[in-house]
Amino acid sequence: MKRIAILGATGSVGTQTLDVIAAFPDRYSAHSLTANTRVDLLEPQIARFRPRMVAVNDGDSADRLARGSGPPSIHTGVGGLIEAVTHPDVDMVISALPGSAGLVPTLKAIEAGKTIGLANKEILVMAGEIVMESARRNGVDILPVDSEHCAVHQCLAGQDPDRIERVILTASGGPFRNSDPEDLTRMSSKDALNHPTWNMGRKVTIDSATLMNKGFEVIEAHWLFDLPVSKIDVVIHPQSIIHSMVEMADGSLLAQLGPTDMRIPIQYALSYPERLETPWPRFDITRNWSLTLDPPDVDTFPCLGLAYEASRRGATAPAVLSTADEMAVEAFLQHRIGFTDIPGIIADAMDRHAAAPDRLERPEPVTLESIVAADRWTRAYCAKKLIAG
Numbered sequence: 147m148k149r150i151a152i153l154g155a156t157g158s159v160g161t162q163t164l165d166v167i168a169a170f171p172d173r174y175s176a177h178s179l180t181a182n183t184r185v186d187l188l189e190p191q192i193a194r195f196r197p198r199m200v201a202v203n204d205g206d207s208a209d210r211l212a213r214g215s216g217p218p219s220i221h222t223g224v225g226g227l228i229e230a231v232t233h234p235d236v237d238m239v240i241s242a243l244p245g246s247a248g249l250v251p252t253l254k255a256i257e258a259g260k261t262i263g264l265a266n267k268e269i270l271v272m273a274g275e276i277v278m279e280s281a282r283r284n285g286v287d288i289l290p291v292d293s294e295h296c297a298v299h300q301c302l303a304g305q306d307p308d309r310i311e312r313v314i315l316t317a318s319g320g321p322f323r324n325s326d327p328e329d330l331t332r333m334s335s336k337d338a339l340n341h342p343t344w345n346m347g348r349k350v351t352i353d354s355a356t357l358m359n360k361g362f363e364v365i366e367a368h369w370l371f372d373l374p375v376s377k378i379d380v381v382i383h384p385q386s387i388i389h390s391m392v393e394m395a396d397g398s399l400l401a402q403l404g405p406t407d408m409r410i411p412i413q414y415a416l417s418y419p420e421r422l423e424t425p426w427p428r429f430d431i432t433r434n435w436s437l438t439l440d441p442p443d444v445d446t447f448p449c450l451g452l453a454y455e456a457s458r459r460g461a462t463a464p465a466v467l468s469t470a471d472e473m474a475v476e477a478f479l480q481h482r483i484g485f486t487d488i489p490g491i492i493a494d495a496m497d498r499h500a501a502a503p504d505r506l507e508r509p510e511p512v513t514l515e516s517i518v519a520a521d522r523w524t525r526a527y528c529a530k531k532l533i534a535g
């Protein structure tokens with residue numbers, strides 16, 4: 147029995163992880179569930195999965211959880227998240243909090259020796275060097291819960307890492323793939339949230355529409371597979387059937403294909419290195435599929451280039467990229483800025499941070515302290531800029 151802690155149990159990956167746990171009750175149990183403030187969603191999860199520990203953001207949310215005697219124990223704040231993932235009985239942590247909130251609890255889980263199923267790509271974008279170094283030091287496996295990286299992970303099984311020519315991440319292109327650049331200025335959050343192939347949380351869905359999600363995934367692949375970003379390419383594949391590819395030195399392309407169902411990569415991470423028979427719908431070979439691959443439109447979607455640029459600059463630049471994106475997407479979802487304003491805000495924050503005299507940064511190695519400082523600087527800078535308009 148693998149006992150799972152879920153950081154972000156009420157989000158899209160969290161609820162789908164619980165679907166997998168429910169499908170294999172003899173193999174998996176939910177030891178710890180954490181949520182921000184969605185007590186209404188958390189309560190039925192507690193009733194169904196009977197976790198030993200629960201963590202929520204604040205005392206108000208904790209008070210709203212109807213409590214009987216006995217488990218689960220209820221914890222709050224970052225300290226609560228850390229307790230939930232480092233408990234000695236936890237075997238594996240699914241890290242699925244969006245944005246920077248999951249960074250410290252995930253690092254603590256790694257230090258406690260827990261296997262990580264990583265759905266939060268911002269953690270690797272912001273602090274990839276620190277996270278991967280800590281995982282090496284603690285002998286911890288980091289298994290990607292991202293369809294593209296799960297695909298690459300499968301393609302690379304048994305391959306010589308020195309013979310990888312490049313990784314090719316597929317992108318659906320999001321809902322605006324064929325939009326006229328002129329029309330993009332008028333796109334609402336409702337349009338952007340209407341993703342053509344994947345069912346995901348709001349932040350990642352907007353990031354898919356801007357292609358920033360793919361930019362983050364390039365940086366994520368760089369850390370997970372120890373490859374320079376110059377060896378990581380992106381191709382637009384609207385059908386989302388090929389989940390990603392690896393080109394080897396001999397010119398062979400290895401690809402992983404499958405249904406667009408996040409429960410499959412979640413199940414892969416939970417069961418790795420075993421494979422379990424899936425209860426989810428399978429790929430229907432009788433349908434008349436056509437697969438297309440096109441280069442990304444980097445002029446219309448500048449966020450992808452910003453991610454490559456942040457990775458080239460290194461140190462805290464990717465942390466600024468990630469936090470500025472988080473702020474800009476939130477402002478877009480609140481109708482405070484337009485869709486095409488998002489990349490400008492991020493590029494400006496990256497340039498201003500690089501020039502800021504008071505920034506806390508050492509060139510190498512980057513420290514958690516400098517990343518937290520860059521995150522804080524970017525939050526304050528973007529907040530001020532978004533108010534000024």
Ligand code: MG
Nearest residue numbers: 292293294363
């Ligand atoms: Mg993905």
